[in-house]
Amino acid sequence: MKNYEAEKLxxxxxxxxxxxxxxxxxxxxxxxxxxYLLSLSIVKNHSTAEDIMQDVFVSAYENxxxxxxxxxKAWLMTIARNLSLNYIKRRRFETPEEELPEVPDTKxxxxxxxxxxxxxxxxxxxxETEQNVVTLSVSSGLKHYEIAKILGMSYANVRSVYxxxxxxxxxxxxxxxxxx
Numbered sequence: 001m002k003n004y005e006a007e008k009l010x011x012x013x014x015x016x017x018x019x020x021x022x023x024x025x026x027x028x029x030x031x032x033x034x035x036y037l038l039s040l041s042i043v044k045n046h047s048t049a050e051d052i053m054q055d056v057f058v059s060a061y062e063n064x065x066x067x068x069x070x071x072x073k074a075w076l077m078t079i080a081r082n083l084s085l086n087y088i089k090r091r092r093f094e095t096p097e098e099e100l101p102e103v104p105d106t107k108x109x110x111x112x113x114x115x116x117x118x119x120x121x122x123x124x125x126x127x128e129t130e131q132n133v134v135t136l137s138v139s140s141g142l143k144h145y146e147i148a149k150i151l152g153m154s155y156a157n158v159r160s161v162y163x164x165x166x167x168x169x170x171x172x173x174x175x176x177x178x179x180x
Contacts, residue, residue, distance in 0.1 A: 001030045006072035013064045028057050031073060034140035035080045041123060041135040042084035052087060056080045074146040077136060081150060125172055130165035133158055 009023040017023070035056050040049035056079045060067075067075055123131045129151075136147045148158045 001026075003071055003073070006030070007069065010064065010067055010072055013061060014067065024057065024061055027060070027072065027076070031076050032057075034073070035076055037139040038077055038080045038132075038135050039084045041131050041139075042081065042128075043087055048087060049084075052080065052083050055083055059083065071142075071146055073140065074142060074150055077140055077142065077146075078150045081132070122169060122172065125168055126165050129153075130161055130168070133161045134165045134169075137162055 006027065009027055011017075012023040013020045013027075032053055036049055036053040039052040039056075040046065043049055043052065056076060059079050060076060123134060126134065132151060133147055136142045136150065137144070142150070144158045144162065145155050147153075147162075148155045151158070153161075
């Protein structure tokens with residue numbers, strides 16, 4: 001979906017047009033997988049990522065007046081990132097350290113399976129910042145300047161982190177999938 005199409009849909013939602021529910025459904029259909037993958041890369045839990053994905057679109061609908069134009073995808077990804085990080089912060093205070101997170105069903109995570117490695121296995125060798133940059137770029141298709149805005153980083157830093165992450169992943173794959 002082109003950004004101008006997404007902005008037109010946001011306009012319907014903001015004005016509470018009679019078609020605003022359909023507009024939200026179209027945005028959901030277009031961006032749900034990207035929002036889910038970003039949330040999953042942060043919370044590392046399948047069902048929690050799905051809950052956050054739903055919350056992103058509810059929040060976008062309720063707070064549509066805070067959309068001031070620009071990339072709808074970047075705005076939704078910012079909401080997803082913030083909700084995911086808020087979940088992690090809340091969980092730190094609620095969950096004993098001994099409790100391990102749920103192991104996600106890798107069949108539902110991504111169709112991008114390389115050998116026996118899943119998306120989560122691959123990015124697990126990356127730092128949290130590298131994981132966020134790669135997920136936003138590869139899974140969500142955001143441009144580096146959009147990622148910089150979402151993560152509060154400079155454009156040059158995003159490019160550097162992305163390049164470093166890709167080198168790590170290439171090394172991992174060339175070594176036959178062993179952890180780097």
